Amino acid sequence: MATVLAPESDPPVDTTRARQPDATGFIERDGVRVFWERYGEGAPTLLLMPTWSLFHSRHWKFQIPYLARLFRVVTFDGRGNGRSDRPEESAAYADTEYVADALAVLEATDTHRAVVIGMSMGAGYALRLAAEHPDRVLGAVFIGATIPILDRDPATPEIQVDPSFEEPPADDSDWGTYYNANYWRRDYPGFAAWFVGEKVFTEPHSTKQIDDGIGWALETDADTLVTLEYGSYLSPPEDWQREPADGRALLFARRVRCPALVIHGDDDHISRWAVGERLSRELHAPFLTIAGGGHAPQARWPVLVDRAIRDFVRGLEVSP
């Protein structure tokens, strides 16, 4: 498999971090190296999942220093950004690959079971991990979940990537203009500024989060994200029973057995609030709505989210 390798040399230590990792390393699967970090000594372990590779693991910067005081925290850069490799085939970006990376990172950090926490597409990866590997997942937290869980129109073919993605924009809507492979290749920073600045962080006073987010986005590139776009996401196995109107994610949610917490902003411009609401109903999970919150409350409302995670984890019955 052709793979663009991450730089060999260690980057300089980021001295602005509130908390440095206690251990770091790489796992390698099919020639793709994935970078992980471990913090803290408490129990249980929290696995902070990667999200869409527009961002890397620094999107958890407000969770790591706090939660690592109380628990053991493991995170990793999703393939396609950060210090992980950028494979050049879409198959390498399937959700099953992220789930397999997560399992490999659990092995590498001697973690038998963890509370799995995911944001946006990372909530989809966490959902698949929880549904398919219940023995490894103590509990799950889904933040701004971006998953196809709402009822679909059975008359419409189920396609993951709209063909207009590679065409000249069909209309002058902002989604049509910016969420487009040609636009990404022509003006990737412009796309990042629009997506992060206008769609992810819709709350006032988000300039720091926007600067951070654009910075993480610029650590990868348009070609990587176009390749990733065609990676399979929450495709259920053929033999899972499905009603025509069922969203694909619903089938995974039905298979989750662990306790869960769902957090969603009611002003989320990436994934509608109704998505989180439906997920919480399906999981019989408590649902924390963040009034006025956008797509990334873990970055914009960190105190609220950290405390919700803390209380959720403390409420789990963890056997040694």
Place this chain on the structure above:
Amino acid sequence: MITSDRAPTRTDDSGRARLPDRSGYTTAGDGVRLAYDVYGSGEPTLLFLPSAPIVHSRQWKGQVPYFSRTHRVVTYDGRGNGLSDRPTTPEAYHDDLMTSDIASVMDATGTERAVLIGLCVDGVWRSIRLAAEHPERVLGIVAFGIGVPRIGPVQEHYKTAGAQFDDELPVYQGWGNYNRHIWTSDYERFARFFFTEITSEPHSTKAIEDATRWAVDGSVDAMLAEREAAFPWDLEGIEATVGNVRCPILLVHGTEDTCQRPERAQRLAELTGAPLVLVEGADHMIPGRHPVLANLLIRDFIRSLPEASNDGR
């Protein structure tokens, strides 16, 4: 007394992290009513001072909830803004009155002695003066954005804009907004400009928005009156006053302070022998814009005070 017809107000009171345990008014020597708030318990009392009539006591929102966990905290709205009266004559903003207001609030709240914490002229110079003249009441001073007139140069933009403050200008750009005609026609525009200038760090939108709102709570007539208030001190008198201060002092100043030049902080450090923390990249509003840093500096300063400071008020 002539006062502004604007009703005293503080619009930003709903989202407070900590509500006062007691609020009240005291009446200053000239009849002006001053609104104060008292929070928490624990010695020594920390008295957070007004900075200027452009803002009111909510400027300390980043400090009050933290310190009222461990200390008795007193704040008050300076004359001219918040819930305090807004006199519109320059005499009402005389240095003597602005200084004695501190003592009035201490008397009204049963505060014999306190650590004074202030920003800019009303916070720093007045606390220096009170400490020099009534050393028994001041346990220590934490001074931000060192506003002591005359001991160092004035920012050029104040000189330029001040010289044409009353003039009608063809266009009002940049510091041209520091002008009577903008103040009286669109005070919010001036306030937003001013706080954007003196909070020049990136990611300051919330701090700027807050301060602009506190300004709009106030009174342009009070601002104009305060601007014309006499300041009856020459450099010699100021240095002599500074030289009479005996209590511990901590000076904190941003290297990028757009309101008060760092030379003033350096000079005050020379005159007092007090430690000066120069905050790299920071502008004027350190307590509001860098609350964690400001709070840890204040906390460590309080801990460093002699043990005797911590028994009884």
